[in-house]
Amino acid sequence: MLKRLKTDFRLSIITILGTSAFLGITPFAIMRFVQGNLVAGAIDTAILVTIFGGMAYAWITGDTRRSGMVLAFIACSGAVAVAATVGEVGLFWLYPCLVTTFFLVKPRIATVLNLCSIAAMMAQREVFQTQVQMWTFAATALVVSATAFAFAQRTDNQRERLEQLATIDPLTGVKNRRAMDEELILAAAHATRTGLPYALVMLDIDHFKTVNDEYGHGVGDGVLVDLVSLVQQHTRQSDQLFRYGGEEFVLLLPGVDGAGLTAVMNNLQHSLRTKLKHPGGAATVSFGVALLSAGEPVENWIERADTALYRAKEAGRDQVVFAEAKSSSSPGLLMASPG
Ligand SMILES: Nc1nc2c(ncn2[C@@H]2O[C@H](COP(=O)(O)OP(=O)(O)OP(=O)(O)O)[C@@H](O)[C@H]2O)c(=O)[nH]1
Structure with a gap:
């Protein structure tokens, strides 16, 4: 199990996401049910179940590409849904999601997903107390996304280069x-x-x-x-x-x-x-x-x-x-x- 986590980077990110979701969302889901906020509690539970399901699918089938795609989408739309039900605290949940998407899906897909999530968040005007707060959110979320994009792109290029060095014969260009x-x-x-x-x-x-x-x-x-x-x-x-x-x-x-x-x-x-x-x-x-x-x-x-x-x-x-x-x-x- 540890070996798989060490060798499969995306699986390790999916596992971190699943574990963090369990530790971070479960107390809130319980608290919201206790407070009688059933809609917010149900959203939290649905996010938890989907993230856990995706993690289990990745571990069982080894197909981290598909489960990564589902989890990136669920994490971002979950943060937007939390903001819609409980207000500005949902904004904070979006930041880790904006970074994680770049480790779960290809940089271009992650960029589209992030921009859609930021736009969906801004479309809910009632989440923000002032215009300044909304534009500050937009600016900081874009900075986080751009930084994560640059890092992911660089990591992707380095991985490709390493793969090439490890498998291609430099003299003839055929595989080794x-x-x-x-x-x-x-x-x-x-x-x-x-x-x-x-x-x-x-x-x-x-x-x-x-x-x-x-x-x-x-x-x-x-x-x-x-x-x-x-x-x-x-x-x-x-x-x-x-x-x-x-x-x-x-x-x-x-x-x-x-x-x-x-x-x-x-x-x-x-x-x-x-x-x-x-x-x-x-x-x-x-x-x-x-x-x-x-x-x-x-x-x-x-x-x-x-x-x-x-x-x-x-x-x-x-x-x-x-x-x-x-x-x-x-x-x-x-x-x-x-x-
Ligand atoms: N120029 C060059 N020579 C190489 C390279 N890799 C191996 N060699 C040479 O290939 C030669 C192989 O020699 P041998 O194993 O004796 O084979 P051979 O002379 O072709 O004889 P037979 O295979 O029995 O017909 C050696 O001189 C190696 O130095 C390379 O990347 N470039």
Whole structure:
């Protein structure tokens, strides 16, 4: 439970909101019922129940986006409703809501929600004792919203940048191994659910060390960039390329098997063979291909593709080798095509 709170920022905000609502609103709800103000008591209770319901939904389903949206709306409209029933004290409740919205929904939605809440509050003239008080409220509420917006926008940008640094290979711009691990798990789960075939291709430039040694690391880098661009040009948009490490890449091909897969691989091999160059001539690539078997663990799938690649290297390089589809842990090989 603590781990979820630490790793899921929005869930932690929803939990803080739920707990604060319980501690902050319950005494008022009781007091209003005791004082005979049934409408205000019912509004407080409705806010409490909805916020609690939203918090429970977020914890059970993990869907913090939807519950965050509902809670942001309920918190703001709740503060406006409290002001409508008990007067200016409702104004104070709006301030924490104006800040919280930015942690629950996207900055643009939060801005619209805040402006609507401020306008709805100002529309109730009887809440304010004087015009000066009303405009002071408007000014301070806008300052709070603008500050929260700036903070949320900055946090969003930093989160995106961090995500990019953690998942994108800076040289080639494709996703790295960490992102690949997550995508392969998703692909395996999708395959189990839908029965869609998934092929994993491990590809590695042949004698790449010689390119680096003879022409320099900069030229080697250029060949890696060219390889990525060529693979992307000759595969579908739904196919994903990852940098597995060094000069080794992984290509994930959804929805292709049998003769279709053989055709894709022959086409890719032909294109790279004719178009991938270094200053000394053509650069060739070896491929190990494995189709995901039913219920196969992802590590086993990668291992079979890796073993097929190893066989392609052993067989003289510039080869496509298909791993045999099998569920046992020892990866077998179906066929090798010298192309
Ligand atoms: N230029 C460049 N070279 C890299 C990068 N990452 C790894 N390498 C080089 O890739 C080379 C890999 O060499 P090896 O593992 O011996 O493989 P190889 O020479 O391609 O031989 P085979 O794979 O057996 O055909 C090493 O020289 C690494 O320094 C990179 O980001 N840029």
